Amino acid sequence: MTPRTVQTAPADGRATVVCGIGACLPPQVRSNADVAHDGALATSDAWIRSRTGIAHRRWAAAGTATGDLATAAGRAALESAAGARADMLLLATTTPDRRCPATAPEVARRLGLGTIAAFDLAAVCSGFVYAMTVATGLVRSGLCDRPLVIGAETYSTIVDPQDRDTAVVFGDGAGAVLLRAGDRGEPGEVIAWDLGADGSGSDLISITAGGSSTPATETTPPRDHRYLRMRGREVYAHAVRRMTESSRTALRRADWEPSVLGAFIGHQANQRILDTVGDRLGVAPRHRYGNIRDVGNTAAASVxxxxADTAAxxxxxxxxxxxxxAFGGGLTWGSIALTWPAARPRANSPRQDRQQRKEDPWTLSTTT
Structure with missing residues (x-):
């Protein structure tokens, strides 16, 4: 079946196109054995691989913040688009540099983007899909022309090393795309999408302390409230169901059958989840792409x-x-149907000097 579109660009033909792709992974590699040893966990490399598909993950070094990774990935995406300049910045993250203010404005400053609109978006592991959908709508409405969308996380700062449900799963990193107003039919065109949320499951993935309902006090909150907690078995069932349903909705809105898909990328949370969703959708294994084995679950940076890895x-x-x-805490989920972009990805490494954040320009070493 030849794919058709039914809910693409508005009547004036203004479409949203991915024109740049960037990535940043901190250099520190943590093996399953490393994580198990440091947290004194009753687990093994074989156990972790068999249940999650993860062998390694990246952790940010001490002094490296989410904003550092986001800046590096954002710069790489701009470089991928031949140095194009963004006119809006959306940062999806669960681990902002500070509770207040948002991290996005500082990232925009460090990228030399001036006083453009910049804001954080919190939808946990669905954050990038949410942010990319919002940015698509902003382009189509004419509110911006080239939004930069970044997903960045330092989950190593919120994971309890003694909690086997989370310590073996999460890693750090950042990924970004630059979108632009374009024409229908271009490679990288965003065709259709679906977003959803269900607050009745808000306690399945959460950090209890630190918000207005349980404010931080002079007394340190109990360990169970300071770190990310996840009820894995329940999350698994919700993730499979919601990603499958959302994917079908996005495909229906694009007027595509699953058989036309040549690429499928799901949130890199658990290889079993990815396999089950792919099987239920009928996506051939050769068209499923991911990097969970090497980077683990990087939350909003995952997709x-x-x-970027597949494009590279x-x-x-x-x-x-x-x-x-993607599927994440909240509960939240979302899917995007698009055509594969023509952009060549770039990858940058974060500078680990805190003082460098206060300097302009913020230079990075670049690899391809």
């Missing part, structure tokens, strides 16, 4: 990092029908 290996032809899907 753009997998996108030149595994998908530009224009190929593609589906992105």
């Amino acid at each position: 753009p990092l997998a996108l 290996r030149d595994l998908v032809r530009p224009g190929t029908p593609t589906l992105l899907t």
